[in-house]
Amino acid sequence: MPAGSTSVSAAGQSVAAHSVQGGMHYYAAPPPQKPGPVVALPAAPAVFVGREAEADLVRAVLRPAEEAAGPAAVVVGAVAGLGGVGKTALALHAAHHAYRLGWFTDVVFVDLRGYDPDPLTAHQALDVLLRTLRVPAEDIPTAANERAGMLNSVLSALGREERRVLIVADNASSSDQIRPLLPAGDRHRLLVTSRHTHPDLGARLIDLETLAPEAGVELLRATLDAARPGDTRAHDTPEAARDLAAWCGGLPLALRISAAVLVLDPGQSIPGLLAELQARRSRIDAIDAYTHLTGTQRALRATFDLSHHLLAPTHRRLLHLLAISPGPDIGLPAAIALAGEPQPAVLDALRDLTRAHLLTHASSPTGSRWSLHDLVRDHNAYIADEDTLTADAEAVVRLLGYYAVTADQADDHLRALPGTPVPDVFADRAAALAWFDAECDNLLTAIRTHPSPTTAHLASCLANYLGERRRFDEAIAAHGLAAETSRENGDRDGECIALNNLGNSLHEARRSAEAVTALTAVADIYREAGNRLGEGIALNNLGNALLDVGRYDEAVTAHTTAVGIYRELDERNREGRALNNLGLALRAVGRLDEAIAAHTAAIGIYRETGDRHREGTALNNLGLALRAVGRFDEAIAAHTEDLRICRASGDRHGEGMALNNLGNALQGVGRFPEAVAAHTAAVELYGATGDRHRAGWALDNLAFDLRGTGRFDEAVAAHTSAIAIFRETGDPEAEQWALGNLAATEELRGQQGRRRRRFLRRRA
Known part of the structure; x- marks a missing residue:
């Protein structure tokens, strides 16, 4: 009933609305001979935003049976969520709205104070409700079960008078507080708010999240x-x-x-x-x-303290440990390592904390994960004293140890050649990648916030994964920290591993001059120490960086030396990698036949060792060398085979490279429509994998295809987009190249326009 209006009760008495008593809003006149409707409800929030969808869910629970779309089996709605998330505001907003629509003649409110030191018992709550419904104090029974029976008797009597009652029970902490308040029948409704989820009440559960x-x-x-x-x-x-x-x-x-x-x-x-x-x-x-x-x-x-003090000591301890653990969330195995407790106890605690809305649960391909709201994390991180600091440190060490061991096992799958035995912790390479996907942010946070030999090793375990996922900025930060940590701890080998990974990441991020510095230092350290394998690895990586900064002859020397070292050590697969890179350097200095021979030899080694992924890389590079000498059909065959390998292994970035180079080879034999399709797909794949720079090259190549099909306006647009990308990514040489190509295309477009105008004049 709207405030300020009147209505007629079942007894024919006029009931005035809206007076304020004791901070509550009452929509009732002094009681007549037969008491009329009672609406005792705190004021609705003056500002209510961002909860429209949740308010609709609550209204669906409160809707009377005759207005509901389906059967009205649910008479209880339970709004659950974190302390301070707005549960009471939502309940009051919905209750006032339902009353104004005329869905209820009576609305009563009870604050169960479930998280206060002295919460209301169900016995006390029944007393509050019965008094609010105008049952004389002397008639209220003293026994709890009799009070519950009286409430249902009162509600049944009101129902026979065509009255509908909404009970709002705020701040419940247990089902025992709520169960005696459940109304019988489908006429009345009970709306509960709680920081816990109560699945045992048969209620419509509405979980309230934080605001977007x-x-x-x-x-x-x-x-x-x-x-x-x-x-x-x-x-x-x-x-x-x-x-x-x-x-x-x-x-x-x-x-x-x-x-x-x-x-x-x-x-x-x-x-x-x-x-x-x-x-x-x-x-x-x-x-x-x-x-x-x-x-x-x-x-x-x-x-938050009110929620915290109700937890069991073991639950409080786990919540504190989760709050100080690195990263945004945690999986069950990591939580077990952190707690140092058996799985059943940890899992039960995680579920209880989730039911209390102190944790958020989510499913992932690797299993369940739990996270804390930022403010819950902040609250629980600082609940500690000197006695717990040592135990906290030990818990974090256990967690970091679990991360390092498991990351090492996952990395074994990423580095393994076909047929090589790997730890059976993960079913296959895809499972190892999925674990890295789930845990990567936690691992990077651990490296950043807990520098130690363990996290330095953890960074090395992430190198292949971060490279495959092209997360180079994060890799640079992680490997830089690992190098610094290893240096401070006097770990020369660890420093070299970190610097080598840092150099590779800098190279991939197109910071090649910095990569040359890092990798030169690594090669020198390994050479002085007499570590031939380490020197070969560093030289092979150094050659790639030298190639990118235009020091081609030095790149040839570095790769040639690496090939010799690997042959000396009988490192066949690594020899293939060095030969493949040597081919790129030889092509850069114009020694094309030698480049073709180097790539062909690398392909033979990869087929011998069963390394299909690197075989695809070598086929791609062979195609580039073949195209450079005009052997376009062979180049097309090489790029097509590389494309097949990339698609089979799910290497989307490699697929983009194969398509881009295939399109260039197709250009060479005038197959422009096929080249358009290849380059268009390459642009999309580079965009999906976040490689803006290569997307620019694919766009510039696409422009040539479009020009070849006479689509000059589209070609101009593609050149223009490429120029913008090169400017954005800071490659002035590529930008100048694309500007020159744009000028040539615009000139051809102008010539085409002039020819068309002459043709039309002759025809006229």
Whole structure:
């Protein structure tokens, strides 16, 4: 019933709406002979944004049976979520809305205080509800089961009068608090809020997540505007508002406290407030520092403390360890290593913490994973004392040890040649890659936050994976830290491994001059130590970097020396790699027949060792050399075979390279429509794998194909896009090349236009 209106009760009595008593909103007149409807409900939130979908779900639970689309079997709705996430606000918003629509004649509210030190028992909650429904105090039974029976008797009687009752039970911590409140029949409804999920109630469960960034910003804007219409601070600094919403973790309580600070001080800017908050050690302490100024009833730390004190000691301990562990989430094996407890105990604790909405559960190809909200992590990370610091350090060491051992085993799969025995921890190479995909962010965080010999080794285990996934910036950071850590610990071999991986990553990131410096240092160290295998590896990688900076003769020397070392050590597969790279250097200095011979020899070795992936790489390079001497049909065959290998192994970036070079070979024999298809697909694959620079080359090549088919306007557009990419990626030489190609294409387009005009004049 809308506030300020009247209606007629079953007894024919007029019932006036809306007075305020004790902070509650009552829509009831003094009780007549037969008591009329009662609506005792806290006020709905003045600002309610970002919860439209969840509000629809709650309304679907509250809808009367005759208005529902299906059978009304559900009479209970349970809104669950993290403390401060806005459960009560959602429940009150939905309850007021349902009352205004006339779905309920009576609405009653009880705060179960489930997370307070003195929560209401079901016995006490029944007393509150019965009194609110105007049962005389002297008639309320003292026994709990009798009170529950009386509640159902009262509700049944009201139902016979065509009255519908909505009970809102806020802040339940256990099913025992809720179960006696369940209404009988399908006329009445019970709406529960809790930080726990209660699957045993037969309720419609609605889990409330934190606000999306846009909704968080809108909450700030709406709150400021509601307090002072025309307050444009959130509109004037949208990026700062978004950063503040993100810093608050999308938690409505934190956002409302921050907004209250801004309302209190109209001169405070959002960037200024954010800077003050970020300057404090803890997010929670930073926000709580302002609660006494804003008059906010609940502080964040107190809100989380209420959840924390209800946990079993083992659960509190695990939550603390999860909060101090590196990375955004954790899988079950890692959690077991961190806790140092058996799997059943850890799994039970993870499930209980998830039910309490202190953890978020997600499924992944490698199994279940759990994560903490940023503010929950912050709260639990600082719940420690000196007695626990040693135990915390031991737990992190266990976790890092698990990561290092498992990453080593996964890397074995990535490096293994066909037929080579590998650890059976992973079923195959795909399973090892999936594990790296799931854990990579955790591993990188561990390397960054816990420098040690273990994490330096962990970085080396990530080298192949990061290269395959083309995450070169992260690889550079990880290997740089590993080199520094190894150097500080006097680990010369570890330093060389890290510098070698660093050089390769710099080379792939097109920072080749830096790569030359790093790899030269590695080669010198290995040479001085008499480590021939290490020297060969470093020289082979150094040759690639030298080639990229235009030092072609030195690249030929480096690769030739590497080939000799590998032959001396009978390292056949590595010899193939050096021969393949030598072929590239020989082609750069114009020794094309020798380049073809080197690539052909590399292909033979790879077929001998069963290394199909590297065979594809050598076929690609052979195709380039064959095209350079005009043997286009052989080049097309080589690139086509490489393409087949890349697709079979799922190497999408290699597939893009094969298609790009195949398109160039097709150009050589005038098969322009096929070349257009190949280069178009290459552009898409380079884009999907994040290789903007090579996408630029593929676009420039595509322009030649389009020109060959007379599609000059499209060719000009492709050249223009390539120029923009080369400018963006900082390659002035490639940019000048593409500019020259664009000028030539525009000239040809102009010639085509002139020829067409002459033809039309003659025809006319």
